[in-house]
Amino acid sequence: MKKLFATIMAVAAIFAASAAMAQDETAVLPAFDVTLNGQKVDSRNREYPLFVYRDITYFPMTYYDCRFLGLTTGWDGRTYTLTVNKENIAGMYRDNVSGTNNPHSWTVRPVEVPVGQEYRYTGECVEPAHFVTYVNGQEAGGGDYPLMTLRGVTYFPLTWEYAHDMFGWDYNFDENGLNISSDNYRTEILNLPGFDGTNAAEYGGYYFYQAGQEIRRAPVNDTSAAETVYTMPLPPYHVGDEIMWGDVAYPAQFSVRDGELRMTFTDVDTATFTRVYSLKYDPAQNTFVEDDRPDTVSNSTGPDTRYYYADDIVVKIGYTASYSRGGEEVSLRELGNAYDCRILGHRLYLRCAPAEGYDSGALSDLYKVDMDTGEITLVTREINGFWAFEGPEGDLIYTYTDGEGLVRLDTDEVIIYNADYWASDAYKTLELTLLGDELAVYSRDDGHTRLQVFPEYGSGKPREILSSDAYGSCGSFDGGFYVCLCEELPEDKYRIAILREGMEPYLSSDVSDGWYGKVSWHGKVFAEGGDAIYVTEGKAVRVTLDRPAKE
Secondary structure (H helix, E strand, C coil): CHHHHHHHHHHHHHHHHHHHCCCCEEEECCCCCEEECCEEECCCCECCCCEEECCEEEEECCHHHHHHCCEEEEEECCCCEEEEEECCCECCCCCCECCCCCCCEEEECCCCCCCCCCCCCCCCCEEECCCEEEECCEEECCCCCCCEEECCEEEEECCHHHHHHHCCCEEEEECCEEEEECCCCCEEECCCCCCCCCCEEEECCEEEEEECCEEEEEECCCHHHCEEEEECCCCECEECCEECCCCEECCCEEEEECCEEEEEEEEECCCCCEEEEEEEEECCCCEEEECCCCCEECCCCCCCEEEEEECCEEEEECCCEEEEECCCCEECHHHCEEEEEEEECCEEEEEEECCCCCCCCCCEEEEEEECCCCCEEEEEEEECEEEEEEECCEEEEEEEECCCEEEECCCCEEEECCCCCCCCCCCCEEEEEEECCEEEEEEEECCEEEEEEECHHHCCCCEEEEEECCCEEEEEECCEEEEEECCCCCCCCCCEEEEECCECCEEECCCCCCCCCCCCCCCCCCCHHHCEEEEECCEEEEECCCCECCC
8 A cells, every 4th residue: 555655646746747847848958067076077968968957957877977976776677666875886987978969958848657657758858757766765756856867867956955965965066167076985087198908007106007018107297298118028918809829918017015116017929938027117217127026037947936025035936945034045845846925024834735746736735934943834734725914913824725615723713614615616716815803805606706804803704895796806905905897797786896904995886898808907006195096998097095994
């Protein structure tokens, strides 16, 4: 009975609005500037322009416009219901420019069908919405400023009730026009001349980015003054959508270590041999030079040599491991083939497998090496991987094994358990990082991607940040962790998640636009001051991560 009454009242509201429009009325393009979160909006050739009706500006509730301002939308075709919710979500601005200019005005026509019955006017006009709409769980619509539609998109009037009370936006009208500001994370598209849509980073007051074969730098406060600082020996691997496998270079990856900007990329001279370039930026020469502390050195006859650094400590892993502390190199050959390494103070944790025969997938043993005394201690046996962090009361060690899952060793707590989790799929992945006393865990299993946060170093009940059947990738940075989905699935509300200690999660709807090798998240370097730079749809996006976590 309540549903029937609500429907009758909704129908009455629609017919009342339609009756008020019995005489021809018009909706017109704004005669003033409109700015959304600092982004000026030009409605003249926008596919879904803002318009003014009865002296009130109307805003299009498109997928991307809403997410840019911190809203999500949903449409139920069975019940003919639109839902709009204010949520912790963000995304870059898209202007949705069409190929033709919009008319100066549209006729506003009444709707002559009841709520719940599909109706499409054949001409180009503005109509009152003829379906039930809920905002933050409350039914909305009706009144002097009803919800409207244009080109199949619902428009909301920017009254104080909607914009301020329901959406949480601040807005004002002054000599510069209408300004709307939302309280979600802010994003800014960087204008980098020649940017090829791969990688970008900030360092020393400049943006560094790739423009085809060139590496350029542009001042943060004047990106038009970009200059080339390095030219890669081979062209990049992608030419349009064509993928080249020989005589090409993979896109450059930037990182900051020891206060210096570093860059790595891989040349594929043939279909079978690759060379890893490890370079660092030299401000005096304004170019990239050979890195004297590289992360990886190529080896054509065996596995590449990987290096790990902490102050004067250098750990080298090829087939086996060795370390030095500013002096003589100490071999750890007796531990067998080394795979993973973590340096905590003067303690070295190594995952090694028996020396007879090299097998990167072999179960391994975890050892702790005291570099002050040279003492070697067996921590645990037969693991697939491990993570080590410095905790308030000693080292925190997490391991995973077949059939057991992720385990915190000091308490023997199983954090993630699934008997089949590590059994067969070569693409199964587990990565984690510690953010204060919270453990961020990324997992990908049988095509499902998840990001969970466990309080109390993994002991507490987790909260789920992201969950999707899309393919995902992840990575850590100084003080944070990120996950991106490399596919677009309609049911995915969030496609990029960034976590920082003490901050609200950044959740974005931005997505990629290509095959597996051209994922959306290229920018794995985070801007100075705790901001982030990522790349999606060929654009570099900067997001300001300065929202403290809610208590």
